[in-house]
Amino acid sequence: MSDHSSHLKNLSDLNPKKLEIIEFVISNCQGKPLELILPDLMAAASRLSEQGLSFTNEEISVIMDSLKETMSPEEQQRIDMIRPLIM
Numbered sequence: 001m002s003d004h005s006s007h008l009k010n011l012s013d014l015n016p017k018k019l020e021i022i023e024f025v026i027s028n029c030q031g032k033p034l035e036l037i038l039p040d041l042m043a044a045a046s047r048l049s050e051q052g053l054s055f056t057n058e059e060i061s062v063i064m065d066s067l068k069e070t071m072s073p074e075e076q077q078r079i080d081m082i083r084p085l086i087m
Contacts, residue, residue, distance in 0.1 A: 014059075017051055022059060026066045034078050037067060041086070057087045 014022075025044045029037045041063065048054055055063075064083060068076045 015053060018048065018053060018055070018059065021048060022055075022063055025063055029067055030070045034071075034075055034082075038082075038086075060087050 021044050025040060029040050032040075041060075045055055061083075064079055068079055071079065
């Protein structure tokens with residue numbers, strides 16, 4: 001599994017609940033196809049919403065960049081194409 005901590009260092013003053021959910025999404029979704037990642041990402045956003053929080057564009061980028069590290073070039077290209085739709 002890839003070390004995603006370098007991506008998380010880019011986020012300043014991260015809410016501990018957000019950090020926990022971001023780390024969970026990254027570890028749970030690495031190696032999955034994009035079709036399975038999107039529902040997990042939506043579920044994580046919903047969990048945050050229940051707590052009155054939401055992902056920032058920067059946080060979504062960190063998640064996507066971390067997940068791309070274990071994807072094939074084709075999957076990386078697909079995620080880059082949908083990134084504007086989810087940010």
